[in-house]
Amino acid sequence: MTVGLPRIGVITFPGSLDDRDALNAVATMGGTGVPLWHGDHDLLGVDAVILPGGFSYGDYLRCGAIAGHAPIMDEVRSFAERGGPVLGICNGFQILCESGLLPGALIRNRSLRFVCREVTLRVETAQSVITADLTPGETVAVPIKHGEGAFMARPDELARVRDQGLAVFRYAGPDGVVDDAHNPNGALENIAGIRNEAGNVVGLMPHPEHAVDPDVGPTGGQPLFASLLAAALAGAGA
Amino acid sequence: MHRRLGLKDDEHERIVATLGRDPRPAELAMYGAMWSEHCSYKSSKIHLKTLPTEGAAVLVGPGQDAGAVDVGDGWAAVFKMESHSHPSAIEPYQGAATGVGGIVRDIISMGARPVALLDPLLFGPLTQERNRWLLEGVVAGIGGYGNCIGVPTVGGEIHFAEPHSANPSVNVMCVGLARAEDLVTSASLTAHAGSLMVLYGASTGRDGIGGVSVLASATLDEGSAAARPSVQIGDPFAEKLLIEASLELIERGLLEGLQDLGGAGITCAVSESAARAGMGADLDLDAVPLREPGMAPFEILTSESQERMLAIVHPSRLDAVTAVCERWGLGTAVIATLTRGGTLAVTHDGSVVAEVPARSLTDDGPEYDRPREPRAAVAGEDPTFAPFDGDPWSALLAVLAAPNVASKRWVFEQYDSIVQGQTVAGAGSDAAVIRVPGTLKGLALSADGKGRFGALDPYLGAAHAVAEAARNVAVTGARPLAITNCMNFGNPERPPVMWEFVESIRGMSDACIALDTPVTGGNVSFYNESADSAIWPTPVIGMLGLLEDYRLRVPTGFPRPGLSIYLLGETFAELGGSEFAEAVLGVVAGRPPALDLAKEAALHRLLVAAAAQDLLASAHDPSEGGLAVALVEAAIEGGHGFAVTLAGDLPSHVTLFSESASRAVVSVAAEREAELLEAAAAHGVPVARLGETGGSAVLFDGLFETSVGALREVYESAIPRLLGEDEAPA
Numbered sequence: 001m002t003v004g005l006p007r008i009g010v011i012t013f014p015g016s017l018d019d020r021d022a023l024n025a026v027a028t029m030g031g032t033g034v035p036l037w038h039g040d041h042d043l044l045g046v047d048a049v050i051l052p053g054g055f056s057y058g059d060y061l062r063c064g065a066i067a068g069h070a071p072i073m074d075e076v077r078s079f080a081e082r083g084g085p086v087l088g089i090c091n092g093f094q095i096l097c098e099s100g101l102l103p104g105a106l107i108r109n110r111s112l113r114f115v116c117r118e119v120t121l122r123v124e125t126a127q128s129v130i131t132a133d134l135t136p137g138e139t140v141a142v143p144i145k146h147g148e149g150a151f152m153a154r155p156d157e158l159a160r161v162r163d164q165g166l167a168v169f170r171y172a173g174p175d176g177v178v179d180d181a182h183n184p185n186g187a188l189e190n191i192a193g194i195r196n197e198a199g200n201v202v203g204l205m206p207h208p209e210h211a212v213d214p215d216v217g218p219t220g221g222q223p224l225f226a227s228l229l230a231a232a233l234a235g236a237g238a
Numbered sequence: 239m240h241r242r243l244g245l246k247d248d249e250h251e252r253i254v255a256t257l258g259r260d261p262r263p264a265e266l267a268m269y270g271a272m273w274s275e276h277c278s279y280k281s282s283k284i285h286l287k288t289l290p291t292e293g294a295a296v297l298v299g300p301g302q303d304a305g306a307v308d309v310g311d312g313w314a315a316v317f318k319m320e321s322h323s324h325p326s327a328i329e330p331y332q333g334a335a336t337g338v339g340g341i342v343r344d345i346i347s348m349g350a351r352p353v354a355l356l357d358p359l360l361f362g363p364l365t366q367e368r369n370r371w372l373l374e375g376v377v378a379g380i381g382g383y384g385n386c387i388g389v390p391t392v393g394g395e396i397h398f399a400e401p402h403s404a405n406p407s408v409n410v411m412c413v414g415l416a417r418a419e420d421l422v423t424s425a426s427l428t429a430h431a432g433s434l435m436v437l438y439g440a441s442t443g444r445d446g447i448g449g450v451s452v453l454a455s456a457t458l459d460e461g462s463a464a465a466r467p468s469v470q471i472g473d474p475f476a477e478k479l480l481i482e483a484s485l486e487l488i489e490r491g492l493l494e495g496l497q498d499l500g501g502a503g504i505t506c507a508v509s510e511s512a513a514r515a516g517m518g519a520d521l522d523l524d525a526v527p528l529r530e531p532g533m534a535p536f537e538i539l540t541s542e543s544q545e546r547m548l549a550i551v552h553p554s555r556l557d558a559v560t561a562v563c564e565r566w567g568l569g570t571a572v573i574a575t576l577t578r579g580g581t582l583a584v585t586h587d588g589s590v591v592a593e594v595p596a597r598s599l600t601d602d603g604p605e606y607d608r609p610r611e612p613r614a615a616v617a618g619e620d621p622t623f624a625p626f627d628g629d630p631w632s633a634l635l636a637v638l639a640a641p642n643v644a645s646k647r648w649v650f651e652q653y654d655s656i657v658q659g660q661t662v663a664g665a666g667s668d669a670a671v672i673r674v675p676g677t678l679k680g681l682a683l684s685a686d687g688k689g690r691f692g693a694l695d696p697y698l699g700a701a702h703a704v705a706e707a708a709r710n711v712a713v714t715g716a717r718p719l720a721i722t723n724c725m726n727f728g729n730p731e732r733p734p735v736m737w738e739f740v741e742s743i744r745g746m747s748d749a750c751i752a753l754d755t756p757v758t759g760g761n762v763s764f765y766n767e768s769a770d771s772a773i774w775p776t777p778v779i780g781m782l783g784l785l786e787d788y789r790l791r792v793p794t795g796f797p798r799p800g801l802s803i804y805l806l807g808e809t810f811a812e813l814g815g816s817e818f819a820e821a822v823l824g825v826v827a828g829r830p831p832a833l834d835l836a837k838e839a840a841l842h843r844l845l846v847a848a849a850a851q852d853l854l855a856s857a858h859d860p861s862e863g864g865l866a867v868a869l870v871e872a873a874i875e876g877g878h879g880f881a882v883t884l885a886g887d888l889p890s891h892v893t894l895f896s897e898s899a900s901r902a903v904v905s906v907a908a909e910r911e912a913e914l915l916e917a918a919a920a921h922g923v924p925v926a927r928l929g930e931t932g933g934s935a936v937l938f939d940g941l942f943e944t945s946v947g948a949l950r951e952v953y954e955s956a957i958p959r960l961l962g963e964d965e966a967p968a
Contacts (some may be wrong), residue, residue, distance in 0.1 A: 143656055213659065216662055
């Protein structure tokens with residue numbers, strides 16, 4: 001049904017903050033951004049869905065806990081089950097974990113402080129909708145800005161993450177070496193982002209939507225969005 | 239009873255005379271709040287009237303919720319600065335958080351989307367545990383609130399001085415953007431008799447009662463902890479919803495007026511909105527959604543519960559307004575109706591509890607010309623002439639590690655500086671630069687003001703604050719346009735403090751006129767003192783400048799090796815009030831550096847013209863710490879070392895650390911040096927070649943050599959060490 005530019009939906013929850021930024025990044029990278037509303041039961045036929053950064057519902061209860069129950073999440077779940085690309089950024093990642101669409105959880109930074117800075121990510125796998133254009137071992141520069149971004153998982157979940165290679169990005173130094181000195185928040189094994197088994201659902205704490213415009217920051221988000229748009233186009237009409 | 243509300247006896251008599259009878263309790267509470275220093279500006283009004291407020295670019299001057307300037311292409315930049323120092327001294331997290339909330343609401347009530355926050359802060363020395371507690375709490379509060387509402391915190395500054403030990407200064411500046419034709423002012427929208435006043439946002443509780451009358455308008459003493467209930471509690475999630483709902487209401491053209499609720503709560507919002515429209519209002523307290531039962535009329539009237547706005551709505555539009563608020567999850571309540579005649583009549587439980595002329599609360603309040611008397615000069619020999627036989631290398635390390643100078647990364651990494659995707663330059667730049675969406679324009683923003691120069695000479699201190707703020711904007715290539723300000727002072731009932739205030743206004747005024755940066759509004763914070771110790775006179779200036787093309791913005795750090803380094807302006811023997819004098823000699827004494835405003839203006843014109851020609855590779859203001867510090871900061875920020883030879887007859891420590899005004903340290907490509915010299919000559923700015931950028935070493939010829947890495951380590955680790963942390967972040 002869809003011809004031409006891939007249509008990427010971005011869901012606004014009460015308290016979403018980087019939704020407009022995600023829509024702008026989609027447009028910059030050659031897609032059509034489609035605003036979606038948390039209260040609707042309609043994904044408007046988009047080819048991919050982004051759950052953006054922010055403080056949905058004020059982070060009340062736990063980050064992302066309430067958003068997981070928003071009406072539109074029913075449609076997001078079905079879309080994900082059908083293999084549709086779903087990307088959760090920062091708060092969006094938290095929502096995906098709370099919704100059970102990804103394993104693990106995000107807890108408070110070990111410094112107990114919010115941190116906003118540019119980090120280097122090492123690509124761990126090309127088997128995801130946002131790293132298909134990249135090679136494992138490559139690095140990209142992207143900003144983080146969060147207070148609760150340390151990825152944690154129960155032992156059985158962590159075993160699954162390891163066995164199935166579900167880590168998509170790890171925090172690294174500029175030379176690509178993954179070590180504790182370059183772990184900004186205490187995440188388990190420096191994990192910055194993970195995927196589901198099928199690779200169509202990805203969550204990451206860093207903000208690729210803030211890394212597509214060289215005038216305001218690094219550009220490590222460009223290949224991530226390029227991969228996502230390609231995945232969206234490939235699945236369009238499915 | 240009136241005294242418990244902060245009203246003086248003569249003020250009480252004035253109320254009796256206005257009403258023709260004794261005031262009712264609720265009326266007393268209303269006057270107590272509205273006539274407090276914080277709300278009425280009674281000690282400062284007559285002096286503030288002398289400030290220059292007009293200019294070609296000014297769209298809205300003082301008198302509305304915020305100021306606005308025309309930045310071209312149909313865009314208006316709306317901005318204002320306010321203080322929330324007294325609540326922050328008691329409860330630093332919530333005091334700072336609600337300070338952010340309040341200033342953001344001032345911006346949205348003008349119809350502008352908030353696009354940037356800046357936080358100039360002043361604390362006592364970090365060697366004292368209470369000051370560390372205050373710093374950590376205030377920074378956490380600014381971040382906790384600001385990060386949650388989607389407005390980037392892009393700049394600010396932090397200074398440390400002993401007089402701020404019990405009296406931190408927390409000033410918050412917000413900048414917003416609106417289409418000029420959509421600005422909401424009492425002139426642009428017409429309110430009608432019979433129109434409704436709709437309260438929307440959070441419900442009204444008992445928090446913050448006495449915030450303006452008891453807390454902000456009195457000095458702090460040992461009983462201050464008991465004032466904790468007067469500190470407001472913030473909910474940034476509610477504020478985010480408020481921002482979106484308010485902007486949607488304005489976008490849809492549904493309102494006849496909009497006002498935020500801040501100091502003095504409902505009383506202020508209703509009386510000001512009515513008075514501005516030349517009307518009165520019938521206010522029914524039973525209609526106000528309450529957070530807890532059994533609130534007395536005076537509590538409802540003066541509560542400072544956060545995240546509330548007041549819209550003036552024509553009855554035919556009420557349903558549409560309610561629908562927008564509900565979609566964003568916000569409650570609405572019609573609490574008043576505008577009436578002809580000017581009387582604010584308040585009912586509760588069926589009875590009239592207050593009936594006062596609205597104007598007597600707002601514009602016809604008391605105005606004082608308080609006595610003033612020059613304060614004794616600060617004792618001590620001028621450090622400029624003190625013999626110094628220490629070595630310049632250790633002196634540089636001491637100044638670089640001084641908390642006023644050292645890296646504030648520990649602070650600014652706790653703030654989201656990138657949301658909205660328009661931040662071209664943030665912390666680390668002399669001025670923050672944000673893009674105006676859909677155009678090539680950039681706004682350059684700087685907040686400056688430390689009390690040290692004011693302690694020595696209040697007139698010069700204020701003039702320097704304006705000059706430095708304009709210089710910080712000009713070095714990025716932006717033309718300084720206008721200012722907002724926050725005046726932080728001690729008890730105005732003491733003649734020396736009042737003298738400092740009037741001198742500061744004079745200095746600010748003269749500088750604003752010479753630099754063509756009119757005052758569009760601001761805030762006065764008095765009573766920043768405890769026992770007998772007042773803070774130094776500290777006018778903090780928020781400067782807004784315009785870059786026609788943000789791509790031509792000039793960075794602070796040396797961007798490449800092989801560039802030629804120049805000093806624009808001249809260095810004189812002036813160590814009075816300098817970082818060197820405090821950090822190395824341990825004194826705050828002498829005269830502040832001279833300030834020739836004509837030279838300063840010429841420097842700014844040169845910087846703006848040079849930037850427009852893409853002539854400068856970098857530019858940095860050397861006023862904080864002096865030339866040596868500026869060169870080192872440029873090396874650390876850009877990642878490239880340098881080699882310089884500092885000529886001249888002054889002793890080396892004076893050349894390195896003098897804080898002479900009207901200078902800039904710039905770098906330029908070798909093949910364009912002649913152009914720079916020509917431009918400097920054309921603008922009448924002296925210029926001297928210092929050396930070149932390149933390598934990882936830092937060489938001050940004839941003095942010492944070191945490395946960028948070693949200097950960076952000292953610069954970055956100073957504040958974390960003082961806070962008891964090792965320098966590795968997270």
